[in-house]
Amino acid sequence: MEQVELPPWKNTSHNMGRSIYRLCGYMAMFPPNVPNHFIKKYSKKGDVVFDPFSGRGTTAIEACFEGRIGIGNDKNPLAYVLTKAQTSVPSYKRIIKRIQDLEKDFLSWNDTKKAEPWEIEMIFHPHTLSHLRFLKTSLNWKSSSVDNFIMAMLLGILHGRSEGYLSLPMPNTFSYSPNYIKGFVEKHNLIRPNRDAFELLRRKLQRCYDKPINKGKAYIGDARKTSKIKDSSVDLIITSPPYTRLITYAKFNWIRLWALGYDAKLLEKKLFTTSSQLKYYDFMKEVLRNCQRVLKKEAKLVLVIGDVQQKDKSKIVNLAEEVWMNCAQPLGFVKVEETIADPISDDRKVTKMWGKTRGNATKIDRILVMKQKSIQ
Numbered sequence: 001m002e003q004v005e006l007p008p009w010k011n012t013s014h015n016m017g018r019s020i021y022r023l024c025g026y027m028a029m030f031p032p033n034v035p036n037h038f039i040k041k042y043s044k045k046g047d048v049v050f051d052p053f054s055g056r057g058t059t060a061i062e063a064c065f066e067g068r069i070g071i072g073n074d075k076n077p078l079a080y081v082l083t084k085a086q087t088s089v090p091s092y093k094r095i096i097k098r099i100q101d102l103e104k105d106f107l108s109w110n111d112t113k114k115a116e117p118w119e120i121e122m123i124f125h126p127h128t129l130s131h132l133r134f135l136k137t138s139l140n141w142k143s144s145s146v147d148n149f150i151m152a153m154l155l156g157i158l159h160g161r162s163e164g165y166l167s168l169p170m171p172n173t174f175s176y177s178p179n180y181i182k183g184f185v186e187k188h189n190l191i192r193p194n195r196d197a198f199e200l201l202r203r204k205l206q207r208c209y210d211k212p213i214n215k216g217k218a219y220i221g222d223a224r225k226t227s228k229i230k231d232s233s234v235d236l237i238i239t240s241p242p243y244t245r246l247i248t249y250a251k252f253n254w255i256r257l258w259a260l261g262y263d264a265k266l267l268e269k270k271l272f273t274t275s276s277q278l279k280y281y282d283f284m285k286e287v288l289r290n291c292q293r294v295l296k297k298e299a300k301l302v303l304v305i306g307d308v309q310q311k312d313k314s315k316i317v318n319l320a321e322e323v324w325m326n327c328a329q330p331l332g333f334v335k336v337e338e339t340i341a342d343p344i345s346d347d348r349k350v351t352k353m354w355g356k357t358r359g360n361a362t363k364i365d366r367i368l369v370m371k372q373k374s375i376q
C-alpha cells in the first residue's frame, strides 16, 4: 500500500460546518473541505469559480460561501437542481409560505392519473405517493428558484432509512435496481410507510437551511461545450470528471429522476462513460480544451481523478497521471504543484455501498493543479 502524507484539508471539518449539505447527497460528491482549500489558495473574493462536472454543486457552493461567484454545469438534471438550489437559496419565509400554499392546494387537487409504474408503487405508500404526484406536477422547478429549492429538498427526503424519509427503508445516496428492491421487500416483508411529504419538507427545511454570501449559477450541458460560459471569463476551475464505470449517475438515481420527470435509462446514454482508455483521453482532451477556452490567462485548473482498477483487475491505474501525460501536457498545460494524493476515507468508498464483494473502490484521489503555459 502506497504511503502518502495527509493533505492539509484533512485537518478541517469535512462539511465546513454548513447545514446546506444536509439538503441531498450525491454519488462521488466532493468533501467540501477539498474545493474550499483550493478556492482560498487560488482565488480571491469576487472571482468566478467554475465546475463543468458539478454533481450536487460542491465547488460552486463553496465558492459562493467564500464570497466568489460559483458556477456549476452538469449534464444530469438532478445535478442541476441540486447545484441551483444551493447556489440560489431563496428566503426561508418564501419557502415556508410556498409549502403551506401547496399543502392547501393539495386538498382540492383532482388526481386524474391514479397509477404509477410498479417500480414506484412498491416503494411509496399510496397516500405518500399522492403527495409526491401532486408535488411532481405542481413544482415549477425549471422557472422558480423557490420551487427548485423545494424540489431539491423533496429529492433529499425521497428515499432513506429513517422516519425523515418517504420510502421503504433503503439507502439515501443511491437507489438499488427495481428488481433488487423487489426481492429485498419480499424477503424482509417490508411495509411502505404512510408519511406526510409536506410535514417532512418542513422538517427538512429546518435542518438544512443555510445561505451563502453570494449567489451563483447552474447550467445543464455537456462539459465539452458549456456555451453559456464566455471565453476567458473564469478565474479558477475545480472539477472531478466521471472516471469509473462503477458509478452510473442516472441509473443509480432512477427514483429521483422519476420525480423530476426523466427516464434514467435514456439519460444514462447521454452521460459520458467508456471502458476504452483511448476514448476517455479523447473525451478529456475535449473537456480540457473547453477549460482553456473559458479560463483567464494564468488561471488555475484543479482536476481530481481517482485511481481505477483495470477491467481485468490485473492492476491499479493512476488515471490522473495518464490524463496528465496523454491530454493535459500535450495541450500546453503546466503543473503548478506536484500531484497531491488524497486517500479516501472508508465512509466515502464506493464499494461500501454494495458490500465487500462488489466492484473495486477508488482508494486514492489524485489532484492535479495546473495552468496554461504562458506564451513569451
Ligand SMILES: C[S@@+](CC[C@H](N)C(=O)[O-])C[C@H]1O[C@@H](n2cnc3c(N)ncnc32)[C@H](O)[C@@H]1O
Residues within 6 Å of the ligand: 026, 027, 028, 029, 030, 052, 053, 054, 055, 056, 057, 058, 059, 073, 074, 075, 076, 079, 221, 222, 223, 224, 239, 240, 241, 242, 243, 249, 270, 271, 272, 273
Ligand atoms: C465525479 S461526479 C462530480 C461530483 C461533484 N464533484 C460533486 O461534488 O458532487 C461527475 C459528474 O459528471 C457528470 N457528467 C457525466 N458526463 C457528463 C458530460 N458529458 N458533461 C457534463 N457532465 C457530465 C455526472 O452527471 C456527474 O455528476
